Amino acid sequence: MGISNQIGSNFYLVLFIQCVPGYEESICQALSSFFSKSEDNIFFSFSEYDIVVLINLENEEPEIPTKFSHPKIRDFQQVICYSHEDTKHVFSNDTALTITLLKFDEYFVTEKAIEIEEVARNLVNPALIDAKKQGIHSALLGTLGWPEAIYIQSGNNLQLLLNSVARIADRGMQFGNLQMCHTIPCVKRSTKGDPGKLSVEKVEGDVANWRIAISCRPHTEFNLEKEIANLIKTINGESLLNVFATFGRRDLLITPNVIAKHETKKLNEVLEVLIALRSTYSGDIISTHTDIGIDIIDYSSGNIENILVDKEHKKREVRLAEAFNGLDDKIKLFSEWEKNRENITLRQTSQLTQMVFRLRAIAATPGLESIVSDMYEFISAAVRKARNQVKRISPLLVSEENRKTYSELEEMENVYFFGLEQRIAGARLGLGHPSQAYSNLQGLGIQRILRASRAVPFGLLKGMQDEIAEKWWGFTIFGYRNNTFTIPSGVINLPYQDMLHPEDWWRLGHESGHAFGMITELLDNPILKDTIDNLDKKLVWDLLEIEPSQLVDELAVSVFEYLYCYRGNLDLYIETTWNFFDDLLEGSHNVTMLKQYLLRAVFVFFFHLQINGIIKSRERVEEVFSRGINRKTLFDGDISRSLKERAFAEEHSIEDLITNSLMDNIYNEVNKIRFSLRQVNIKEIVSAYKEVEFLRSDFADLFESYMKGNRKPSDLISVNLEDRLKFLGDQLNKGKIITNLENEDIFLIPLSLQYMKKRDGKMPISQRARITAILSLWHADRKWHHKIYEAKAKLL
Secondary structure (H helix, E strand, O other): OEEEEEOOOOEEEEEEEEEOOOOHHHHHHHHHHHOOOOHHHEEEEOOOOOEEEEEEOOOOOOOOOOOOOOOOEEEEEEEEEEEOOOOHHHOOOOOEEEEEEEEEOHHHHHHOOOOHHHHHHHHHHHHHHHHHHOOOEEEEEEEOOOOOEEEEEEEOEHHHHHHHHHHHHHHHHHHOOEEEEEEEEEEEEOOOOOOOOOOEOOOEOEOOEEEEEEEEOOOOHHHHHHHHHHHHHHHHOOOOEEEEEOOOOOOEEEEEOOOOOOOOOEHHHHHHHHHHHHHHOOOOEEEEEEEEEOOOOOOOOOOOOOOOOOOOHHHHHHHHHHHHHHHHHHHHHHHHHHHHHHHHHHHHHHHHHHHHHHHHHHHOOOOOHHHHHHHHHHHHHHHHHHHHHHHHOOOOOOOHHHHHHHHHHHHHHHHHHHHHHHHHOOOOOOOOOOOOOOOOOOOEOOHHHHHHHHHHHHHHHHHHOHHHHHOOOOOEEEOOOOOOEEOOOOOEEEOHHHOOOHHHHHHHHHHHHHHHHHHOOHHHOHHHHHHHHHOOHHHHHHHHOOOHHHHHHHHHHHHHHHHHHOOOOHHHHHHHHHHHHHHHOOOOOOHHHHHHHHHHHHHHHHHHHHHOOOOOOOOOHHHHHHHOOOHHHHHOOOOOHHHHHOOHHHOOOHHHHHHHHHHHHHHHHOOOOHHHHOOOOHHHHHHHHHHHOOHHHHHHHHHHHOOOOOOOHHHHOOOOHHHHHHHHHHHHHOOEEEEOOOHHHHOHHHHHHHHHHHHOOOOOOOHHHHHHHHHHHHHHHHHHHHHHHHHHHHHO
């Protein structure tokens, strides 16, 4: 495992705001109040956005996505940024700022296994050197959203900043792997002007040309054309501007009058025109878009090798088009079957067509195809499920079971559109796509976070068998509902508030077990199916209020979690899960739910004893008491602390063993639910356990059958797990992005943060550790994509 790409200790939230003209100052004042230390970092922008705010996440920790709102905001985009070195000088007293959004061809970079950080650094390096020579403050920041990097420059001469940043666009064109280089020029807002009216600082510099495009309310453009000409006349004494009515997206176009005695080329003059327009005609103007032109300078040396040009791009587009055409053909085939089933499935074909159409449109947009790459398999699965479902439904009989089956497809459609929205949120920056600010993300790009979270279940499944991981066609989302669960379609949901808290992603371990069960059709296994059929359904329901199939599924998932996530460390498994249950069930007096969770813990406890050789395969716990146990045998090997304290030789019943060896550990981890927990009758838990006890050995055989080579479940037990967690936690705390993670290490990234939090006395986890964890997992996901590309290339 290699470690590289250390990140710094500076983190920012950058806000891009489009507002109703004339209300800029009102919004700026509201921003200053909402973000207590942001007043010096609010800028007026020459672009499709009107206000840009840079918030240092060290000075304050706002809720992200920010809950800031204002009735006069029309669009809102957010980007979370991290530094690779000290960047505090970005927040200086400079009056001008340029923010350059850099988006790379992620497919190409991934296929070539090139580090994006390295590509970004090579791209901006000449600009960084040039900026340093001219006294310009500059910094290259990484992001967790759609553009992989942001290059920021600040100074007092905006013309110099624009000339400097032009080197990046020129170099990107030569390298050929840059999909977007979009610069937003900004001028710092001044707090010294008239109250209620926007005022900006003076900046230095001229421009070669400029234009202001205006969108206005219907039927006002011709009156505005005349009034704007008169307004500018009164300000400057002569007509210095040309005002044109246009046909298309914009209604008016303002350009400088090149034949005037005093051509308006000073940036300060352009600012005065723009602010005057927005304040005077705020009732008629909907939005403005300002373009600034500079003289093009050829920075190329003429000998840069074009080694990064993506020559496979066209082939990839053809393959993608063929895949979508295949889906269209399948939908057309079974659309005929729906004609006689209109009472239940009429909407199915049209909805599937919309799903495919929307994904195809996004995938065909340069820069967006990679952000939906984890949804291609899902859409194919939805089409397969719909086809199989339509085949099964009788034309003349619409049963309740058929309706239930159809509702599963509807759930797939709903979660698909939700996941799609999260993947394109924030991708408007620089592309001019419709805003995603109305979504629950408020325009926040989380593309890298989504890929990072997907790495956890994929890594766990891949640790079992590559074939199992490749059959998982689900993806991860945040906030579809406010709890952690796996949808029957294989999509895994985490709560909205976990998005920027990878220390809570350990819960993906349990959900990965559910994904494993779906992929392998675990409950259809003949042995388990026979077990489910023979369970005393009345007893199970009376004790636990749960269906037998659901009980067996949850027990299997708990064993999966214990083996593959916690590597047989029972204490860590109990500590982590019950610490969470303490919060989850706070205030709940649902003793039945507590009994379900306790049965899982008891089952894993005895499974742990079997894996460690204390209980023999197919042996009931009561038989161990009957035969007795050698104390020396008990304490040999790696046995948990709880077993070292109390053991079979010291207990007289299963109830005593559970109470003293397991419950004591659980009580140490809970506080809020301790009273409710004490109301649970342990004898009922023992009765429920005896009903499913023989599953303990069945699961051992089952998981062994899915292991690589001749390994056994006992081979998964790690004797140095806590040392490993300490090491990983220390690396994340230092900001060291961990690359080349092995499959078995993936889950340890979120678990190490949780472990570090408990080890350090529940101290808050730093932003640095969190972002480093996200980036480490994102790197793991990229490496897998690279290997998949290699395999497909060989097939082609």
